[in-house]
Amino acid sequence: MELVSERSRHEAGGKGAKEGKRSESSGDDENLPEQENIVAQEPPMTNIERSSVDAGPNASSPKKEEVDELEKTKVEMGGVMEENERLKMRLNRILNEYRTLQMQFNNIVEQETKNSSDKLNNIIEESDELVSLSLGRLPSNPIAKVSNKQTLKEEEEHEKEGLALGLDCKFETSKSGSTTEHLPATNNPSPTNSSELVPKEEAGETWPPSKTTNKAAIRSVAAEDEVISQQNPAKKARVCVRARCDTPTLNDGCQWRKYGQKISKGNPCPRAYYRCTVATSCPVRKQVQRCAQDMSILITTYEGTHNHPLPLSATAMASTTSAAASMLLSGSSTSSSHPGLTTIPSTYTTTTASAGLQYGMNFSLSDASINKSKQFYHLSHPSLSSSANSHPTITLDLTSNPPSSSSSPFARFTSDYNNPSRYPSSTTSLNFSSSESNNAVSWSNGMNGFLSYSAAPQQPYNNRNNILSTININPVRQQPMENNNILSTININPVRQQPMENNNIYSSYMQRNNSNIPIQSQQQSLPDSTIAAATKAITADPSFQSALAAALTSIIGTKSTTATTTQGNHHQQGSTSVGENLGQKMKWGELFSSSSALPAASTASKVSSGCASSFLNKAPSAATTQTGSLMCLQQPLPFPGPKSASASPGDNRDTTN
DNA sequence: CGCTTTTGACCCGCGC
């Protein structure tokens, strides 16, 4: 009772602040629906029709003009047809690639089956690090090794399982509601999956976990919490973001209120506790602490799910963290049949550097290197951890220039079921390298027992064109391919002139989304239907959308408003049909609202304390040179109703304090 | 005046 009253008091305060800020902000994001503009300027058809109509009644008008008109129209039509042809070719390539990958996968699976035991032994002999990595927290004692061997077998199985998931598209959508719940468990209170179970106010309310008295009442409420509790009865997943930041907190776009500060053991820097004040009863909290080893690194740990619409400027981080959390959770769930062991395909992790493209990524497993190098990411399940039963934590490492890395401002993705600060040795880390100069995906093996694993692709990517270049999702790394923009793959970016090849997300996602369709029929499907399926896939899966959004926003960071706007127009024009179909949960106008969110945050004069720009804007120079990839997907699908659009620079004012 | 931050106290879980 005490707690409740106290909280409501805080919430009341937060609400006031929120509303004040919102009123400030409302104007900024209304430029989102660029789609409408596009529609207005779009159709060549109108020209055609107009010309024909004009020609009819005005038969007496100079025929020359008519001819010119017709010629013009023909030219335009020709362009459209060309574009169409290009698209068809692209789709054909995608399909071919898919088939190739499928064949590779089948071969791999067969080989795996045959060689699994031998492989196991080899792996164990080759790399103790890997073993310790796989288990993360197991110390390097003989006993641990024995158990590690067992675990590795399980991992093998998981690996196969994962591959099967990936390529056979065995999506668990029908499994006891698991998929939707895995998904942005964090911020996607999908109306279908949870709302009836939970009074809204209580949704997601698991804080404070320590208050057992309240916990009993609270815990039963949120569906997401149910999911979590299934996998992790006591603790919610956490997403830890490491970023270089010289400001006190990370500017993630949300409004936070500090409610406590503590000196934690092993770190001279105090840990600050914040709770989200954007909405009443928002259960999200974060902890902010400087890294003891490197004071310039700010470690921000998010926990919980926003139960309210977020300012656009906050969606990037929210999406990222929620997707990461869902990735973590879904990873955990994957291992439900093998308690204590979680496997996440490294491609998955790699591609989800910016969060939860997990499903699409799960289908990117045809990468032969996966099988060669055991690119699976193993997490120990917290419930099995005798130590501290800490929160499952996934760490998104946005610190640029790790000492050992030549580049990579981007992602190191660390998944960790222990509190890093508390149990550093148990932390496992997936290190992403940026596209700038190094495409290697490496499992960094740091001092803390991070495991190091290099899965560097063998071929150079043409990443300059790819907004997601740092999130390489190439299903076939051995094949040279141009790493095309995810969105251009679905032809949202017709502006780009050079041919592009990358089908990564698209194809993988297609695989996933058509999981219910027999593969053969997929293969036989026409390109047009493939496009439709892709569209459907994107529209149908909020997690993918949010993942896209998060990925893009995280990577793009800031971009000039005008540039993005115009780009958005181009996209719109080129992808009208796609855009039309995409609007189920996310309007393209919102999707491509790029400029209003992070850029707003970074450009707003009010951004004072946060350092969002320091990491979210870390778009490599490549990003600034990109011509067609500048849109940010912003809409936080997770939140009920697409009405958000209330974020503005003003929202950034005190977002971090 | 209202909201946020500070900070010591308190609660709770865990390990010994």
Added chain:
DNA sequence: GCGCGGGTCAAAAGCG
């Protein structure tokens, strides 16, 4: 059971 440490509370202080 006790101590430790993380996390939270809540009164007081600070701030705009």
